[in-house]
Amino acid sequence: xxxxxxxSPVASGREREGDENDFPMNKAxxxxxxxxxxxxxxxxxxxxxxLDNAATSHKPRCVINALAQFYERDNANVxxxxxxxxxxxxxxxxxxxxxxxxxxxxxxxxxxIFTAGTTDSINLVAxxxxxxxxxxxxxxxxxxxxxxxxxxxxxLLARRTGARLRYVPVLGDxxxxxxxxxxxxxxxxxxxxxxxxxxxxxxxxxxxxxxxARARACGAVTVVDAAQSAGHLPIDVGAxxxxxxxxxxxxxxxxxGIGILYGRQALLDAMPPWRGGGSxxxxxxxxxxxxxxxxxxxxxxxxxxxxxxALGRAMDYLDDLGRDAIARHDEKLATLAYxxxxxxxxxxxxxxxxxxxxxxISFDLPGVHAHxxxxxxxxxxxxxxxxHHCNQPLMRKLGLASTSRASFYLYNTEDEIERLIAxxxxxxxxxxx
Ligand code: 7TS
Numbered sequence: 001x002x003x004x005x006x007x008s009p010v011a012s013g014r015e016r017e018g019d020e021n022d023f024p025m026n027k028a029x030x031x032x033x034x035x036x037x038x039x040x041x042x043x044x045x046x047x048x049x050x051l052d053n054a055a056t057s058h059k060p061r062c063v064i065n066a067l068a069q070f071y072e073r074d075n076a077n078v079x080x081x082x083x084x085x086x087x088x089x090x091x092x093x094x095x096x097x098x099x100x101x102x103x104x105x106x107x108x109x110x111x112x113i114f115t116a117g118t119t120d121s122i123n124l125v126a127x128x129x130x131x132x133x134x135x136x137x138x139x140x141x142x143x144x145x146x147x148x149x150x151x152x153x154x155x156l157l158a159r160r161t162g163a164r165l166r167y168v169p170v171l172g173d174x175x176x177x178x179x180x181x182x183x184x185x186x187x188x189x190x191x192x193x194x195x196x197x198x199x200x201x202x203x204x205x206x207x208x209x210x211x212x213a214r215a216r217a218c219g220a221v222t223v224v225d226a227a228q229s230a231g232h233l234p235i236d237v238g239a240x241x242x243x244x245x246x247x248x249x250x251x252x253x254x255x256x257g258i259g260i261l262y263g264r265q266a267l268l269d270a271m272p273p274w275r276g277g278g279s280x281x282x283x284x285x286x287x288x289x290x291x292x293x294x295x296x297x298x299x300x301x302x303x304x305x306x307x308x309x310a311l312g313r314a315m316d317y318l319d320d321l322g323r324d325a326i327a328r329h330d331e332k333l334a335t336l337a338y339x340x341x342x343x344x345x346x347x348x349x350x351x352x353x354x355x356x357x358x359x360x361i362s363f364d365l366p367g368v369h370a371h372x373x374x375x376x377x378x379x380x381x382x383x384x385x386x387x388h389h390c391n392q393p394l395m396r397k398l399g400l401a402s403t404s405r406a407s408f409y410l411y412n413t414e415d416e417i418e419r420l421i422a423x424x425x426x427x428x429x430x431x432x433x
Pocket of ligand 1: 054055056117118119120147149150196198199200225227228248385389390
């Protein structure tokens with residue numbers, strides 16, 4: 001826990017109340033579930049227990065209202081009109097960029113590119129930076145726990161450029177990276193090292209500051225996949241020293257269809273555009289064009305204006321709660337769930353570490369397919385995910401076809417762990433009988 005407390009406070013622009021060691025730590029935590037309209041419903045005759053937050057999170061009313069307000073009051077295209085609504089829309093869109101820069105500790109809003117999400121952000125780096133900088137003999141280093149989104153774009157790039165892929169191994173069910181192998185795999189041919197901050201299957205939190213430092217010492221550019229961490233842990237790209245960082249709004253209380261690529265200014269300035277169209281140019285002739293500076297260079301066409309603005313509101317919401325407090329909440333629930341599942345569900349195989357972990361817990365109930373687990377849990381009102389979680393190579397390495405997964409977030413409670421365990425016990429009794 002101390003590692004969260006030791007980080008520098010998040011620049012939210014708002015004062016937090018209460019003692020750092022209190023939990024919940026400020027007024028915003030009181031009645032927090034009331035902020036999420038979707039949580040208050042029955043599913044199959046039971047109050048909903050939503051434990052599929054690694055797939056997507058729910059949205060607080062302030063984010064939903066931000067969307068409605070934009071369409072009801074300010075709707076216009078950005079960066080082109082000089083009428084009142086267009087000016088308002090442009091100001092709000094660019095304010096969301098500034099907000100995102102503060103949220104991530106970026107040096108300037110010019111380092112924030114709005115994308116459709118993590119997948120889109122990683123493809124941008126692969127196409128633009130990768131296409132311009134990689135060639136035969138170069139190595140792209142990944143880890144064995146990467147989501148397909150942080151694997152397939154690099155495979156496509158390797159095929160195009162002749163670069164090779166290499167992997168940092170994962171150590172067994174506990175899921176930690178085998179850092180003793182880093183010197184062997186992180187060699188001077190490695191031009192880019194892409195790794196996830198938090199695994200969406202293992203719940204393991206990787207030592208990304210160390211990975212960035214090691215990569216930098218070797219001259220490799222770093223890409224951090226923050227899809228599972230940006231709404232859960234404090235992140236400061238300056239302190240971290242990464243070159244690129246990707247996130248999805250929908251996993252951090254924001255809307256779907258919006259995400260961010262943070263990129264270090266010097267790299268963005270040197271990168272070619274990856275998509276052509278309106279808004280990304282400074283001058284167009286019939287046979288050639290010149291580009292606008294970053295970030296516009298990477299945002300061709302009409303952007304996702306309303307969702308970017310609502311994402312900024314989600315960042316306000318998260319920082320009002322305090323990302324360090326959210327991290328402690330996730331870890332507390334996940335550690336408790338891990339211990340109780342192990343003690344109370346006979347034969348369960350749990351993935352990921354027992355503690356110092358994020359809120360994602362994958363497990364295998366021997367003799368019951370993950371899809372059966374999820375279907376039965378749904379009958380009890382408990383929303384889980386079953387499958388390979390876009391981690392097929394990792395699953396194969398662990399000798400599994402699929403797992404069931406419970407993933408916790410800020411609105412989950414200890415009572416919901418009770419409901420999860422009761423559902424799993426019932427499933428076991430059904431399949432035993
Ligand atoms: N990287 C990680 C670590 C992820 O967990 C995900 C989505 C992505 C990238 C892709 O994010 P997207 O928003 O672009 O789709 N993970 C999951 C999951 O675990 N269940 O559903 C989606």
